[in-house]
Amino acid sequence: MTVLILTSEQDVTADMVVAELHLRSVPVMRLDPADVPGKAVLSADYAHGDFDGHLSVNGHVLSMGGLRSVWVRRPGEPAAHASDSSSWLTAETRQALYGMLYSAPTRWMNHPRNADQARYKPWQLRIAHLSGFAVPPTVITTAPRVAQQFAEEYRDVVVKSASGPPPGDPASALPTTLIGPGADFSTVAAGPALLQRYVPKSADIRLTCVGPRLFGARKRSAPGQVDGRYGDTGYAWGTTAVPDRIAKSVQEYLALSGLAYAAFDFAEDEDGLWWFLECNQAGQFGFVELETGQPIAEAVALWLAGRTGERRVPESRG
Amino acid sequence: MRPFTLNYARPRVLPAVVTPYRYDSSMQLNVLPDGRPAVSDRELLLAAGTTTSTAGSQTHFDD
Ligand SMILES: Nc1ncnc2c1ncn2[C@@H]1O[C@H](COP(=O)(O)OP(=O)(O)O)[C@@H](O)[C@H]1O
Ligand SMILES: [Mg+2]
Numbered sequence: 001m002t003v004l005i006l007t008s009e010q011d012v013t014a015d016m017v018v019a020e021l022h023l024r025s026v027p028v029m030r031l032d033p034a035d036v037p038g039k040a041v042l043s044a045d046y047a048h049g050d051f052d053g054h055l056s057v058n059g060h061v062l063s064m065g066g067l068r069s070v071w072v073r074r075p076g077e078p079a080a081h082a083s084d085s086s087s088w089l090t091a092e093t094r095q096a097l098y099g100m101l102y103s104a105p106t107r108w109m110n111h112p113r114n115a116d117q118a119r120y121k122p123w124q125l126r127i128a129h130l131s132g133f134a135v136p137p138t139v140i141t142t143a144p145r146v147a148q149q150f151a152e153e154y155r156d157v158v159v160k161s162a163s164g165p166p167p168g169d170p171a172s173a174l175p176t177t178l179i180g181p182g183a184d185f186s187t188v189a190a191g192p193a194l195l196q197r198y199v200p201k202s203a204d205i206r207l208t209c210v211g212p213r214l215f216g217a218r219k220r221s222a223p224g225q226v227d228g229r230y231g232d233t234g235y236a237w238g239t240t241a242v243p244d245r246i247a248k249s250v251q252e253y254l255a256l257s258g259l260a261y262a263a264f265d266f267a268e269d270e271d272g273l274w275w276f277l278e279c280n281q282a283g284q285f286g287f288v289e290l291e292t293g294q295p296i297a298e299a300v301a302l303w304l305a306g307r308t309g310e311r312r313v314p315e316s317r318g
Numbered sequence: 319m320r321p322f323t324l325n326y327a328r329p330r331v332l333p334a335v336v337t338p339y340r341y342d343s344s345m346q347l348n349v350l351p352d353g354r355p356a357v358s359d360r361e362l363l364l365a366a367g368t369t370t371s372t373a374g375s376q377t378h379f380d381d
Contacts, residue, residue, distance in 0.1 A: 010348065015357045018347050030346040058343035130319040147322070161323050173330040174323070191321025289334075290364055 001068035002027040003099075003304045004055075006075035008034070013286040013297075018303035028064045030211060031055060034076025036093055037084075048182065064104040065152050069304045071109045073282065107260070111280050118153065118281040121162045121194065123274075129250035132245070133276035136267075138196040138243040146187040147193050148238035151179060155199035158226060199275045204228035205266035207242065208285050209250060209259075210299040211263035217288045218243040237291040246274055253279065297310035336365040 003026060007014045014030065021028045031040055035057060042052035044064070047206045053064035078093035079085050096111065110118070116125065121140075128135045137149045140162065160176040178198060185193075201221050208215040218240035222233040242250075254262060263283025266274040285296045339348040340354040348356035356362055 010339075012339070012348055012356050012363055015347045015355065016363075018345075019355065019357050022345075022347075024379045058346075159326055166324075171329070171330055174327050177326040177370065185322065187319050187322040187325070190319035191323060193322045214361055280342070286363055290360060 001064050001306075002029055002062050003068050004028075004062060004070045005030045005304075006033060006071035006131055008032050008076050011074045011211055013284065014071075016286060016289070017071070017073075017299035017300045017304070020298050021305065023069055024301065024305060024307075026068075026301070026305045027065060029055065029057065029060045031057050032076045032081075033078040033093070033097055034080035034089040036078060038081060040095060043101060044096070044103065048101075049105050053103065055100075056096070064100065067101075067104050067106045068306060069107040069109065069165040069305055070101060071300070072115065076271050078260050092187050107306070109260040109300070111258065115281045117258055118257050119163075119281065120264075121278055124279050127189050127253055128249075128276040128279070129235040129258050130256060131248040133253070135276045136197040136199055136271055138194065140192050140194045142187045142189060147188045147195060148180070150182065151185070154197040156200075157195050160196065162192070173228045173230075190296065197234050197270055199224070199267035199277075201225075202270055202272075203268040205240070205264075205268050205274055206237070206283075206288055207246070207250065207266065208283070208288055208294075208296055209254060209262045210296060211260055211303045213283075213299050214242050214247060214250060214298070215288065215292075215294045215296055217294070218242045237288055239292045239294060256283075261300070286288050337362050 003021060005014055005018065005028060007030065009030075009032060017031060018028055039125060039241055040055065040057035042053070042055050044051070051064070055062045057182040077090050079089040081315065082089055084095075108114075119226055125135050137150075137154060139146060141147055141150075143252055157179050157284045158176050159179055161174045165172055165174040166201075179195070203218045206219075208217070216239065217237045219228060219237045220233070220235040221228060222231070222235070225231065241259050250262075250264070254260075257279070258282055261282065265277040265280070266278055268274055285300075288294060289296045338348060339350055339362065341347075342349045345355075350356055350359060350362075355370060
């Protein structure tokens with residue numbers, strides 16, 4: 001039984017998991033959907049009331065009957081590397097590839113259906129409420145007056161993008177930023193603005209969930225710091241224990257969202273309370289593993305191999 | 319009219335050059351010029367675009 005990893009070739013974080021699978025002699029196929037059609041070949045047949053399918057790439061072959069699990073890591077767009085690439089060819093190839101994979105009984109980390117849903121930040125906030133997390137007051141609006149009122153009510157307010165920075169412009173970043181006093185909200189009419197009450201924080205928290213296993217990481221914030229990823233404060237990520245209340249809410253969130261993997265961001269306030277900021281369904285973990293030594297890649301490999309404990313236990317070492 | 323959120327865009331500090339690595343299709347892993355696996359190079363892992371948190375949200379659909 002083979003693990004299928006959908007990701008780009010240059011994804012070295014996926015290498016960390018492939019190496020763990022090799023160590024355990026678990027068969028693996030690594031495939032970039034961008035390489036279909038072309039370098040990678042697929043066939044699926046539906047005949048006599050039965051189904052089978054095959055994938056091959058670089059001499060590795062996989063039949064759908066032998067598919068153990070699928071890890072959707074950083075896949076390219078189907079057909080992106082094809083010589084005659086087009087949005088139509090991408091749609092056709094997506095049908096062929098994902099239609100075949102959906103036909104096979106297998107476990108997903110994460111199922112694309114759940115992943116698509118889970119990417120919506122406003123939906124995340126609602127699921128976070130229902131799961132019992134503390135969520136900072138937030139508004140997303142195209143009405144300048146609503147934005148203005150929100151900023152007046154909560155005073156210290158941040159703006160962030162819902163979908164990330166503009167994809168076509170690698171030279172530009174869109175960090176979460178405090179809105180100064182006297183901001184002009186008229187251009188909220190030109191695009192939805194996501195505003196949130198600033199959490200005066202003592203630390204950023206990254207909580208990586210692999211099936212039932214929880215890896216808590218904490219990085220101290222400099223006074224007044226907003227986006228923890230920008231500006232070097234000299235603080236590093238370290239392991240932190242996961243409070244029971246949080247572990248319970250995480251369990252609820254994962255059940256409601258159908259996610260097998262998730263990386264939560266929290267802001268820890270001065271009382272030690274963790275405020276939910278977002279949940280990244282395919283969030284990066286390499287930087288956490290390197291800085292804290294937590295064995296996240298191994299946990300992913302064990303989950304994909306089907307050798308995971310069923311107990312949901314926070315991993316708090318040190 | 320430029321959407322409000324884009325007023326807060328900033329130039330990105332592009333990651334420093336890292337050791338070149340290439341994909342070994344038989345091992346299905348990236349390797350360094352001397353043949354060692356790329357995952358053995360901690361500096362490369364930290365600097366490579368796919369590993370740090372900011373670079374992740376830059377190049378991919380999820381942070
Ligand atoms: N309400 C907030 N109060 C304080 N800091 C915040 C707040 N929202 C976000 N941040 C900081 O900005 C970072 C990025 O925000 P986040 O909500 O995780 O969005 P994304 O990672 O998708 O850009 C967080 O990790 C945190 O450091
Ligand atoms: Mg985040």
